[in-house]
Amino acid sequence: MSPTLLAAAAPDGPSLADFGKDPLWISIIKALFIFVFLMLGVLFGVWTERKVISRMQHRYGPNRAGKFGLLQSVADGLKFGLKEDLTPNTVDRVLYTLAPIILVVPAFLAFSIVPFGPSVWLFGHQTPLQLTDLPVAVLFVLAMASIGVYGIVLAGWSSRSPYAILGGLRSSAQVVSYEIAMGLSFVGVFLFSGTLSTSEIVASQAHGGTVGLFGLDIPLPSWHVVLLLPSFLIYTITMLGETNRVPFDLPEGEGELVGGFMTEYSSSLKFALIMLAEYVNVFTVSALSITLFLGGWRAPWPISLWDGANVGWWPMLWFFIKMVLVFMFFIWVRASLPRIRYDQLMAFGWKVLIPLNLGWILLVATMRVLQVESNRVALVYTLAAIVLVGCIAVWFRFDTVLQRRREDREAQVEAEFAQLRDAPDAGGFPVPPLDLPHYHGAERKEVPSGSN
Amino acid sequence: MGETITFWVLAVVSVSAALGLVFSRKAVYCALMLGVVMFSLAVLYAVQDAPFLAAVQIIVYTGAVMMLFLFVLMLVGVDSSDSLVETIRGQRFWALVAGLAFAALVGLAIGNTIVGPAAGLAGATQAAGGNVPALAQLIFSRYVFAFEVASALLITAALGAMVLAHRERVRPKPTQKELARARFFSGYAPSLPGPGTYARNNAIDMPALLPDGSVSRLSVNRVIARHDVDDDHFPEDAKLADAIRQAVEEEGK
DSSP states (O other): OOHHHHHHHSOSSOOGGGSSOSOHHHHHHHHHHHHHHHHHHHHHHHHHHHHHHHHHTTOOOSOSSSGGGTTHHHHHHHHHHHSOOOOOTTSOHHHHHHHHHHHHHHHHHGGGGOOOEEEEEETTEEEEESSOOOTTHHHHHHHHHHHHHHHHHHHHHHTTOHHHHHHHHHHHHHHHHHHHHHHHHHHHHHHHHOOOOHHHHHHHTSSOOEEEETTEEEEOOSSHHHHTHHHHHHHHHHHHHHTTOTTSOGGGOHHHHTTGGGTTOOSSHHHHHHHHHHHHHHHHHHHHHHHHTSOTTOOOHHHHTSGGGGSTTHHHHHHHHHHHHHHHHHHHHHHHOOOOOHHHHHHIIIIIIHHHHHHHHHHHHHHHHIIIIIOOHHHHHHHHHHHHHHHHHHHHHHHHHHHHHHHHHHHHHHHHHHHHHHOTTTTOOOOOOTTOGGGTTTTSOOOOTTOO | OHHHHHHHHHHHHHHHHHHHHHHOSSHHHHHHHHHHHHHHHHHHHHHTTOHHHHHHIIIIIIIIIHHHHHHHHHHHOTTOOOOOOOOSTTHHHHHHHHHHHHHHHHHHHHHHHHHSOOOOHHHHHHTTTSHHHHHHHIIIIITHHHHHHHHHHHHHHHHHHHHHHOOOOSSOOOOHHHHHHHHHHTTOOSSOOOTTSSSSOOSTTSOEEOTTSOEEGGGOOHHHHHHHHHHTOOOSSHHHHHHHHHHHHHHHO
């Protein structure tokens, strides 16, 4: 049986041609489902995040409203709705009201191209489990993200407060720079799947190709996360930056900016909209990472051995599980990393992520062209080996240089300390020597105060 | 039908936004109106079966270019006014010439499409297999030179801006350590030490030492000092013992 016949017998999922055929009421059902999914997701996502972070910090977290505090977010939401809507006197009223709406609408729109599963029968119609698909679906998400930043920037500007405007400024520069790195990390996926439509990208991760080496057929892994690991890692970092999450949550850095761009949105439904948009954005980038790199709604390996794993309604469960796991990663990062400084953030985005990404794209494109056009496997492997060896050599070189530099610095510090210890009056700091009796030497555990 | 409705709705929106751009007094509103015009254009592209152009219009123009406009507006402040002196000689004349030339170019382009028979979008993109591949094929084969020239122009502009804004660093950037040292040398102690911070003991009953080695009288705990005097229990260091005695004496006065 030829491969084309095989593909026709068992398609890997819906493609672009399967969209735009639904009757209006099915589209409305799907849109409503996405809306309800995201709203419930935010309600319980906030609860999960607070609960998980609490357990990581040896606290209980919310446990008063409802069983396990499950209704805490519902209570918070009700409170947002019932509180007085304060509008500061000096704000620009039009933009102040408009900003949360500009923030929240694109966040919901971006989710319309996320594939939840393959085609299913829904009330007598066969329809893909995805609201819609575009030939440029992934770019659509980027476009919506860039509209959403307007909400943040305008919220900051219209508040007429220094904290808010600083938050808005930080956010505009940060999101624009991290969007470039994010867009570049998609390029590898586009090269391998040959399309920008999300449903077809998922379909392209159904079967990994095979590579013939020395007469052996070595199967390539099917999920892009394995083949395009650097792209995935860069995407993971940029998705934290794009959604203003820890460690890149400088636009709302409460340590220095009170609340950043949302300082003047005290506690009303407008603030609830901002929070909603923030979590929906997190869900969108999570869903996008699953779609592009983690096989979409496809079942992971041990389950995928079962024939019914990728058919019907089951894939929605796999998608949901993957999404929960990615969200858990967000929570884990938030619980463990401190916020970085703004200049470090910018330097990292422009001087590390973008150049690395460009180099990686160059490599992937070269490999892809050689593989597709000439199928000269030996050449591909030679090139890969050269690049690998080059990388290792560069790493060794850097490693030795860094080691030397570190030793130099240590020696310098040591010399400085010796000099200061000799002459505490001539500008030296009166730092107690480390071998004082109550320290019992630097080797031993420090004795707590009062016991010496 | 849907296309016609979209066109008329967007025509009203974008023309009024353009008028708002010209007549608005606040610079941020002007920038926002320009954003609305760009967004309307993107929707028109999408309706005209050009999804890639629509997405790129939003990402590049609405998302990046307008965002930078807003950024600069916020950074320099809305109140700063522009200088109206023309620095380029004959600017108006050449602007007029360029405007007329552009109008002629647009007129010719539109006339060209009206006069000749329409090939149809489907016919143009079908051979390549869709809108995005067709665009890619044209950009990277027939128009690759124009594409590269445009990118070279942009890079030149960016480099020029960087050269203009660049400042050669005369001395190395001070590190945190050097800044801290300079602060100490300035004679101003950054903050009062807590008890025991500079002392040789980390216990609260020992007076603290200031950065210059003298005893911080603020750090002497009066209650403990009184007990020390009553029990005749002093630290071995004479300097610290004096500080404790002094504190109790001062309190007694």
